[in-house]
Amino acid sequence: MIDRSNPRIPAADVDSQFPDRWSPRAFADTPLSETQLAALFEAARWAPSCYNEQPWLFVYAVTAEDRARFAEALLPANRVWAPHAPLLLFLLCRRQFAHDGKDNRHAAFDAGAAWMALALQARKLGLHAHAMAGFSRQKAYEILGAPADEYDIMAAVAVGYRGDREALPADVAAREAPNGRKPPEAVARQGRF
Amino acid sequence: MIDRSNPRIPAADVDSQFPDRWSPRAFADTPLSETQLAALFEAARWAPSCYNEQPWLFVYAVTAEDRARFAEALLPANRVWAPHAPLLLFLLCRRQFAHDGKDNRHAAFDAGAAWMALALQARKLGLHAHAMAGFSRQKAYEILGAPADEYDIMAAVAVGYRGDREALPADVAAREAPNGRKPPEAVARQGRF
Numbered sequence: 448m449i450d451r452s453n454p455r456i457p458a459a460d461v462d463s464q465f466p467d468r469w470s471p472r473a474f475a476d477t478p479l480s481e482t483q484l485a486a487l488f489e490a491a492r493w494a495p496s497c498y499n500e501q502p503w504l505f506v507y508a509v510t511a512e513d514r515a516r517f518a519e520a521l522l523p524a525n526r527v528w529a530p531h532a533p534l535l536l537f538l539l540c541r542r543q544f545a546h547d548g549k550d551n552r553h554a555a556f557d558a559g560a561a562w563m564a565l566a567l568q569a570r571k572l573g574l575h576a577h578a579m580a581g582f583s584r585q586k587a588y589e590i591l592g593a594p595a596d597e598y599d600i601m602a603a604v605a606v607g608y609r610g611d612r613e614a615l616p617a618d619v620a621a622r623e624a625p626n627g628r629k630p631p632e633a634v635a636r637q638g639r640f
Numbered sequence: 641m642i643d644r645s646n647p648r649i650p651a652a653d654v655d656s657q658f659p660d661r662w663s664p665r666a667f668a669d670t671p672l673s674e675t676q677l678a679a680l681f682e683a684a685r686w687a688p689s690c691y692n693e694q695p696w697l698f699v700y701a702v703t704a705e706d707r708a709r710f711a712e713a714l715l716p717a718n719r720v721w722a723p724h725a726p727l728l729l730f731l732l733c734r735r736q737f738a739h740d741g742k743d744n745r746h747a748a749f750d751a752g753a754a755w756m757a758l759a760l761q762a763r764k765l766g767l768h769a770h771a772m773a774g775f776s777r778q779k780a781y782e783i784l785g786a787p788a789d790e791y792d793i794m795a796a797v798a799v800g801y802r803g804d805r806e807a808l809p810a811d812v813a814a815r816e817a818p819n820g821r822k823p824p825e826a827v828a829r830q831g832r833f
Contacts, residue, residue, distance in 0.1 A: 455686070459678035462764045465686040465757055485652035488828040492821050493648070493658040494756060497773040499819050505828040513831045539833075553773055556794045559752020563687060564658055566753075567760065571655045580690040580746055593833035601749045626692050628685050635681040635698040638706045640732075640786035 454624070458631045468570050469625035470577035474532035475610035479509065483572050484534070487606065490568030496557035500544055503561040504598065506591050507536035520590050521603060522581040527616055529579065532605035537587055538562055538578075539598040558601050569606055579603040647817070651824045661763050662818035663770035667725040668803035672702065676765050677727070680799065683761030689750035693737055696754040697791065699784050700729035713783050714796060715774035720809055722772065725798035730780055731755055731771075732791040751794050762799055772796040 455466040488505055496502060508517040517537070518530040529535060540558035544551045562578060569576040582603045588595050612623045648659040681698055689695060701710040710730070711723040722728060733751035737744045755771060762769040775796045781788050805816045 457682055458685075459682035460675060461679045461682040461686075462761055465683045465761065468686065468688070470688055482653060485824070486654045488824060489650055489652035489654040490658045492651070492824060492827045493654075493661065495661070495663055495759065495771060499821075501822050501827070503827065504833075506833055507828060507830055509830070536828075553748075553794070555746075555748040556752035556755070559749035559754075560756035560759075561752075562749070563753035563756035564760075566688065568655055568658065578688060591833045598833075601746065628692075629694050631678070631681060631685060634685045634694070634696065635700060637700055637702070640697075640699055640784045640791075 455627070464567055464570055468566055469575070471575050471609050472528040472577065472619055472623055473610040473612045473615050474528070474575075474605060474607040476531055476533055477608050478533045479574070479607065483574070484509070486572060487565050487568050490564040491561040494557065494561040494564045496560070497551065497553035498544065498546065500541070500546075500551060500554075500557065502541040502551055502554040503558045504539040504541065505536050506539065506593070507534060509534055516590055517603075520582045520586040521579065522583070525579045525581045525603070528619055529577070529603070529605040531610060532577075532607040534606040536604050536606070537591060537600050538602045538604060539593060539600050541598055543597065555599065555601055562602060562604070565604070573608065574606055575609055576604055576606045579605070648820070657760055657763055661759055662768070664768050664802050665721040665770065665812055665816055666803040666805045666808050667721070667768075667798060667800040669724055669726055670801050671726045672767070672800070676767070677702070679765060680758050680761050683757040684754040687750065687754040687757045689753070690744065690746035691737065691739065693734070693744060693747075693750070695734040695744055695747040696751045697732040697734065698729050699732065699786070700727060702727055709783055710796075713775045713779040714772065715776070718772045718774045718796070721812055722770070722796070722798040724803060725800040727799040729797045729799070730784060730793050731795045731797060732786060732793050734791055736790065748792065748794055755795060755797070758797070766801065767799055768802055769797055769799045772798070
């Protein structure tokens with residue numbers, strides 16, 4: 448399962464699943480099984496959330512028709528590669544708490560935790576997941592038929608097996624590699640800001 | 641590493657780390673090693689983010705003095721248990737993108753992904769992590785000396801080995817068990833909202 452083409456070098460002894468997770472753009476169109484689909488959402492389902500609200504909602508496309516429809520909301524830079532993935536989804540989060548209707552300021556944070564769980568489970572299945580901010584929210588609301596006053600749409604995500612990098616447009620292929628990170632000292636500070 | 645006292649039953653065949661992660665309140669005061677600390681932040685460091693901005697920042701307390709100071713920002717319900725943990729931290733996210741100064745609407749979402757990575761790495765080390773929304777942001781800004789116009793404070797987190805449940809106040813001890821989740825069909829919908 449370890450991706451030997453991944454050049455990342457951890458700065459500390461950490462579980463390999465973390466540096467091993469990255470966001471390719473070349474996807475094979477190999478369909479996912481129902482078992483794989485269920486595993487992805489099951490991982491997300493167990494994510495932690497404020498008041499155990501579980502504000503996340505995944506609306507997904509696996510049929511050619513649904514994937515084409517979902518792809519219409521993507522910005523052109525993502526539309527050139529993402530529709531090849533066998534699973535496209537939008538990750539929504541509920542703006543208000545179910546128990547009292549008050550604004551949930553942690554909804555996006557908690558949805559981010561659920562997204563990370565899905566991305567890591569994808570790797571356990573030999574898949575990759577790539578989240579995108581580059582989509583039209585207005586178009587996505589229309590396509591999904593989702594209520595904008597109740598749900599925010601935080602990300603579009605493509606999931607699948609890695610495909611042939613050479614099938615990407617040249618400028619996209621040139622960026623097809625795991626990216627780097629800020630140094631550890633930029634992430635954590637002791638005692639004070 | 642599997643917690644045999646965890647009664648959760650997954651609804652699908654999923655990597656055990658996801659249902660195995662939960663948020664206890666009884667922590668032992670056993671200190672964390674530098675290696676463990678580094679591993680926690682390293683896992684978070686490799687989280688994905690919009691434009692690879694990496695908006696997360698962990699400000700942490702491990703000394704008795706710092707932990708007592710951080711605990712002052714917690715609400716009373718959390719102050720009864722969280723200060724026993726050997727690591728307390730606040731998770732901040734940068735409101736604006738570094739590259740253009742524009743608002744980053746994905747900052748909290750991405751910080752949530754980093755938090756999930758830290759929580760899962762904690763389990764790999766035999767530790768547990770418990771995120772809290774119950775704290776005074778105003779007090780936390782003061783304690784950390786953090787700029788509220790640049791950073792939001794999304795969560796407080798306690799990390800450590802599990803402690804003795806009987807050491808908790810009776811009402812807290814009564815809730816000391818992994819919680820449940822909505823059914824799978826509440827998490828994912830095909831094609832439309």
